[in-house]
Amino acid sequence: MPLDDRVRASAVAIRQAILRASRRANRGHIGSALSVADLVAGIVHALDLGRRPEEDRDRFVLSKGHAALAYYAGLQQVGILGSSALDEFCADGSRLATHPDRGVPGVSFSTGSLGLGVSYSVGSALAARLRGSSRRTVALMSDAELNCGLTWEALMFAAHHRLHRFQIVIDLNGSQAFGATSDVLDLRPIAARLEAFGFRVDEIDGHDPRQIREALEMPADGDRRPRATVASTKLGHGVSFMEGRLEWHYRPMTDDQYHQAMLEVGPSCDERSSTR
Amino acid sequence: MRRALVDALIELAARDERVVLLTADLGFAFLEAFRDRFPTRFFNVGVAEDNLIGLATGLGADGFVPFAYTMAAFALPRAFEIVRNGPVAHRLPVRIVGVGGGFDYGTDGPSHYALDDLALARALGEIDVFVPADAIQARDAVQAMSGCAGPVYLRLGTELRGVLPIPARAFEPGRIRTLKEGGPRSDVCLLALGPTAFDALEAAPLLEAAGIVTTVVAVSSLRPLLVEDIIRVVSGARMVVTLENHAVEGGLGSLVAEVMAEARLRPRLWRAGVTTRRFAPGRPSYLRAQLGLDASSLARRIGEALREP
Numbered sequence: 001m002p003l004d005d006r007v008r009a010s011a012v013a014i015r016q017a018i019l020r021a022s023r024r025a026n027r028g029h030i031g032s033a034l035s036v037a038d039l040v041a042g043i044v045h046a047l048d049l050g051r052r053p054e055e056d057r058d059r060f061v062l063s064k065g066h067a068a069l070a071y072y073a074g075l076q077q078v079g080i081l082g083s084s085a086l087d088e089f090c091a092d093g094s095r096l097a098t099h100p101d102r103g104v105p106g107v108s109f110s111t112g113s114l115g116l117g118v119s120y121s122v123g124s125a126l127a128a129r130l131r132g133s134s135r136r137t138v139a140l141m142s143d144a145e146l147n148c149g150l151t152w153e154a155l156m157f158a159a160h161h162r163l164h165r166f167q168i169v170i171d172l173n174g175s176q177a178f179g180a181t182s183d184v185l186d187l188r189p190i191a192a193r194l195e196a197f198g199f200r201v202d203e204i205d206g207h208d209p210r211q212i213r214e215a216l217e218m219p220a221d222g223d224r225r226p227r228a229t230v231a232s233t234k235l236g237h238g239v240s241f242m243e244g245r246l247e248w249h250y251r252p253m254t255d256d257q258y259h260q261a262m263l264e265v266g267p268s269c270d271e272r273s274s275t276r
Numbered sequence: 277m278r279r280a281l282v283d284a285l286i287e288l289a290a291r292d293e294r295v296v297l298l299t300a301d302l303g304f305a306f307l308e309a310f311r312d313r314f315p316t317r318f319f320n321v322g323v324a325e326d327n328l329i330g331l332a333t334g335l336g337a338d339g340f341v342p343f344a345y346t347m348a349a350f351a352l353p354r355a356f357e358i359v360r361n362g363p364v365a366h367r368l369p370v371r372i373v374g375v376g377g378g379f380d381y382g383t384d385g386p387s388h389y390a391l392d393d394l395a396l397a398r399a400l401g402e403i404d405v406f407v408p409a410d411a412i413q414a415r416d417a418v419q420a421m422s423g424c425a426g427p428v429y430l431r432l433g434t435e436l437r438g439v440l441p442i443p444a445r446a447f448e449p450g451r452i453r454t455l456k457e458g459g460p461r462s463d464v465c466l467l468a469l470g471p472t473a474f475d476a477l478e479a480a481p482l483l484e485a486a487g488i489v490t491t492v493v494a495v496s497s498l499r500p501l502l503v504e505d506i507i508r509v510v511s512g513a514r515m516v517v518t519l520e521n522h523a524v525e526g527g528l529g530s531l532v533a534e535v536m537a538e539a540r541l542r543p544r545l546w547r548a549g550v551t552t553r554r555f556a557p558g559r560p561s562y563l564r565a566q567l568g569l570d571a572s573s574l575a576r577r578i579g580e581a582l583r584e585p
Contacts, residue, residue: 055339102366108337113361119327120362123334130296130316130340150358153327161319 003045007209010041010077015238015265017073017086023258025090029098031236031248033070034265035173035206036140039231040067040074042212043138043169049106050080058135059108059124063117064142064171065099072096072104080106115148117141118168122154125166125226136165138216144176146187152197155226159198162224168199169215170228171206173235175246190230199228206231238265277432278306278375280411284418285343289314292422296335300328300346302375307345325350329358329372336368348374348390348431349381356396363427364400370427377407377431377470378521378560379550385557390431391550394469395526397429398498404428405498407470408447410439413496416447423449433471433521435560440473440494450500452509456480458491464578465491465513465543467506469498469520469528475564476519478571479578486579495528506535515544515582519569524549546581548574 001009014037022030047058062071069089075081081104088094095103099112108124111117121139128135145151158166172190174181181187191201200223204211215229235249236242239261253261286309289295296317297310311318321328325346332342344351351374352359363370374393381388397405404424408414414432421428440446442453455477458465464483468476473494483490493509495501510516516536518529529547536545548569555566564570568577 102337109333110361110365113357116330116333116358116361119330119358120334120337122327123331123336124338125334126319126331127335127338127340130335131338150326150330153322153324154330157321157324157327157331 004209004213007038007041007045007213010045010074011038011209012265012267013077014041014070014073016262017076018069019253019258019261019265021069021086021089023253026252027090027098028250028252029066029069030251030253031242031245032064032142033067034237034239034242035233035235036064036067036070036171037238038207038209039140039169039171039212039233040070041077042209042216043140044074044078046213046216047136047138049075049078052135055131056133056135059121059137061109061111061117061121061124061137061139062100063111063121063139063145064114065112065117068098068100071100071107075106114142114145115150118145118151119154122158122163122166125158125163126161128165129163134165136167136218138167138169140169140171142176143170143172143174143181143187143190146170146190147185155194155197155199158226163226164224167227167229170230171233172230173233175235175244175249177249179246194228194230198225200225201228201230203230204232206233207237240264277408277411277414278434280414281373281418281432282306282309284415285310286313288418289317292341294339294341296340296342298328298332298342298344300325300350302346325355326358329355329362329370332370333362333366333368336363336370337366341369341371343371343373345373345375347381347388348377348393349388352393352396352429353390359403360400364403367402367426369425371421371430372427373430373432375432376434379563380434380521380560382560382563383557386553391523391553392526393431394498394520394522394528398526398531402426404449404500405431406447406449406496407431407498408496409470409473409494410437412439413447416445417496420447420449431470435471437471437474442494447496449497450502452502452505453494453496454491454509455494456490456492458489460512461489462491462513463488463582464515464517465493465510466517466519467493467495467509467528467532469495469518469522472519472521472569475569475571475574479574482571482575483578486575488579488582498528498531501531503535506532507539507541510536510541510543513543515546515578517546517548517574517578519548519574521569522549524551544581546577
């Protein structure tokens with residue numbers, strides 16, 4: 001199967017896993033997880049997260065820790081987490097909480113406190129540089145993490161030290177915990193700001209597997225700048241009644257909503273979005 | 277102490293290639309020797325204490341042993357949450373070096389004082405806290421870190437106050453050192469944290485001259501701390517005095533009070549330390565006198581307390 005099709009199939013499986021696990025655990029953060037499902041699918045297939053020895057394995061850091069369900073489901077897609085791992089999601093005593101914990105296979109850093117994951121990731125990319133390892137570090141972050149001073153401290157460091165195997169992917173869903181990003185702290189023009197901070201920037205549709213794949217390919221032109229991919233997404237993408245609606249940052253689903261959502265994220269939904 | 281730190285770091289880095297030094301733009305006239313010797317393992321991260329700790333977390337998770345250097349006023353007070361969620365939560369061998377504990381940067385004013393850093397460190401729980409009293413202890417503290425799998429906060433003074441009269445192996449995590457033995461029936465047992473041991477030592481002859489039998493103990497780490505050792509030295513004393521260049525809340529005084537209360541020890545306790553934030557800046561020696569923490573103030577107040585019924 002061509003890579004884009006595998007990514008597309010994984011994204012469907014990730015959405016289904018998100019819905020199943022959040023329904024079972026009666027937990028929220030569904031919208032945030034759905035908005036990154038395609039990005040997570042693209043990243044787990046683009047990086048080598050499991051085959052090489054630990055120190056040379058690529059790193060995928062979920063800085064927007066509240067989308068952990070998408071992360072876990074993505075790690076399942078490449079066999080790093082077992083297929084039944086999510087049965088334990090949010091169970092008492094389980095490591096699989098609503099924010100990722102370093103004890104979970106494939107999770108390099110415990111995240112959830114916004115802004116910290118980007119800084120950790122830059123440290124991780126610096127470690128790779130010091131070791132002479134060619135591994136890559138990709139941090140998937142929310143647009144609201146651009147509110148954090150620490151994010152920009154870390155980006156400045158990455159750019160100054162030309163950590164070109166470091167990449168941030170920004171989930172630009174335009175929505176944060178208590179409002180639209182444009183109402184809270186308008187971040188625009190994001191690409192220009194990142195460029196001014198020394199990043200090589202792509203702007204993509206964060207639900208298009210081909211664009212995601214291209215953004216994750218290492219450029220061959222010798223550019224030493226770290227990379228930023230600004231991926232436009234929709235909160236709750238794939239489920240019509242969640243799309244762009246802030247309450248799905250928080251709410252769990254009823255049984256009816258769950259069945260409706262599962263119908264929508266199935267393969268038919270995926271065809272719909274790819275012919276948009 | 278900073279000189280001793282840099283010498284110890286160079287020695288350590290020569291043996292251990294995992295050692296990396298990060299600074300938040302501080303260490304002028306001290307860290308150059310490390311930078312020049314190990315240019316690829318030295319990073320000035322800029323005035324960015326949060327990122328200092330975040331980067332150290334990333335490096336520590338990848339098998340490095342990062343030393344994160346900044347002022348004590350900024351290390352934990354500014355980057356507290358990053359320290360908690362980073363090196364502490366991930367249990368990484370990150371070494372946070374805070375220079376200028378207490379009011380050591382006296383004439384720089386209160387923005388540069390660290391009167392709460394030890395309380396913050398204690399609140400973090402799972403971070404070792406070393407407070408060497410002199411250059412030899414500072415060197416030994418760096419060496420002792422090789423035995424620490426988790427994070428360490430190293431609080432350094434900036435004043436040159438001499439060398440404590442103690443034998444070799446000057447610093448061992450958790451061990452207290454008796455500098456002056458007053459015997460099992462001391463009138464006062466002075467427990468002094470880090471460089472304040474010099475003030476306690478200066479106060480001792482003044483107390484003895486007044487007929488007050490005095491024991492002086494140097495405490496150079498808050499975690500680990502051998503509780504039995506504290507109980508042993510304070511038991512039998514009529515009065516226990518803790519001394520620290522830190523607020524009385526949350527530092528050594530609080531710790532000793534907790535130990536004494538839980539062990540049901542009943543000697544009179546005075547936690548000598550900083551009790552107000554409203555004081556005008558000045559050199560550390562001036563501030564000690566102003567705040568009642570110099571040798572003569574200590575001797576006077578202890579004498580007064582012991583004369584009370």
